[in-house]
Amino acid sequence: MSVEFDRKIHNTLADANLQLAIYAATGRLKDKRSETVTPDALPEYQELRTQANAIKKHTIENLDYYLEEFERNVEAHGGKVVYAKDGTEVADFVRALAKDRGARLIVKSKSMTTEEVDLNERLEHQGLEAVETDLGEYIVQLAHERPYHIVAPALHMTRYEVADLFTKRLNVPRETVIEKQTAIARAVLRQKFLAADIGISGANFLVAGSGAVVLIENEGNIRLTTSAPKIHIAIAGIEKMIPRAQDLATFLKLLGRSGTGQLLTVYTSFLSGPRRAGETDGPDEFYVVLLDNGRTRLLPDRGKRQSLYCIRCGACLNACPVYRKIGGHSFPWVYSGPIGAIITPQFMGVSHEPALPFASSLCGACAEVCPVKIDIPKVLLDLRSDVKKAEMREKRNRLEKLAFRAFAWLMTHPRLYEMAGRLAASAAPPDSSGWIRSVPAPMNIGPLRAWLSQRDLPPAPARSFREMWRRR
């Protein structure tokens, strides 16, 4: 376990207020979810999960086909699709477009995908202002922190901390009433929406058959981000694809309930291209950036590929006894909880934080609540095995390095080298055939034994080269 992982966990466990905040918030979300998926409330719940899993499996197994179909349909409606292999390519695209259009101010709606590539920081380095507009995400941005939870980014902060933050960063009188804090943020952000040149959103789903981006939210900031500025850029992982609009009948029912216990979130936007003739408002330009950033690395493994089915509802975080103790910021990357524990090692490599797949009791609560039936404990076990294999490789490499260092030392000490040569020659005499077939026990170690098992050595000459040279 890395020192940092260990330290963050212990800091979280030692903070009584934070413990209470995490426990209360995840508990409430967990209860709200449970109420909306009971057999009385939603008799077809299990059927929907099975359907969602089947659709995702089919789509991921044929991902290239659906990406191309999506691309064709976006273009047919006057939009443009851009592929990006990593965060640098995303930022380069946005910067070039902003430069060309003379854009300075960008409003952003919450997107884990853009968190993943540190888009805000990258854009700020390039002199662009990128403002988060989801209330929780805005708070987290002002505090220069990462979101604490996939659906509740500022879960770890109290109203008093928000009050201090607003006073310090927004120059407003200290305000501790949550309604009034919300009104402050509304007023500040409303001006940003109306002045922004570009709106950047994520995507909950990409509909291949429609060339559409589907976004869900409760606040209205996504609608503003995608409607008010003249340019809309949606940034989405390639795995967000579903084949048809009709599949939303399955996914939307699961997503709202699993995330926050809502039948549908307040707003569901189905966006396909820039505004059309006759439409009074909406963006003039529409781009979808399809991000890889490690996702294609997951595809070859049939077992672990299911990690890409995730629809980012956050239900597994709320159900997880580990997340509920160690919280979101203990996790080594932007994705936390059980889903973070399976995708972080796969996106970033298992050595990023080898202890991560082990930070689970394998209780299975995550798999039980997953709306797309990802077998998270099974993937965790596979990853544990990967970590162990990587460690063994590492250990073998270490031995090898040690052996070479010893050899180098011997080679730079001529007296010792000569003595070792003489010792070796007398310790390993040839047998009756005149060849050295084996060496005595202390020298007969793994690699040498293996090497000799296929080869014979000629006997050492009576006098070494060095002796002959001296007597010349």
Place this chain on the structure above:
Amino acid sequence: MSRDNILHRIRTALGRSAGQGVADPPPARIRIPDVDMEQRISTMFAAIEALAGKTHRAAAPADACGYVAAAIEGKSAVASNAPFLAECGISSLGGVRSGITDREELRGLCAAADVGITSADYALADTGSLVMIAGPHEARLVSLLPPAHIAVVPRDRILTGLDELLTVLPNPADVTSSMVLITGPSRTADIEQILVRGVHGPGQITVVVVG
């Protein structure tokens, strides 16, 4: 170029080749319950009220107009260009701006108005949602920028739910660049999980069903 690299990596990983087709995806799961109109209206009203939205049943267009007139008294309002609002006489009410087709003008009016008035292309009974399809009749910002939203919907547009909507409109991209479902007033619970309405979108929503 990243496009070709990414597609190539995907195909290699999946054992597929360029241009290869796919088997049909599992059939979409669509279930439309048989619910009569009165039941739909009462289910929808219950769903909207549970979200702190207001509801009103108007017997005829003129009644809807009277209800809206009372609701916006003393306030500034922008109405969408929906023919049904004109039919009800709402577009020509005093204090209501309507018929705007210029983007900048509409944006300025919506940003300043107290109330946005729209119709809806459909409404969903089981979730209490309004279905807003952007087009010449409905702009996006009317239901979004003002702090209050009133939607006036003829009863025959009430569908049972999402499944029926996606049957009537299997591919919304065929008819619009933007279809939005609105289910209750804008809300957040991002600070200490305390519910606050009207964070970015309208904090008040009123659905008037006519007929």
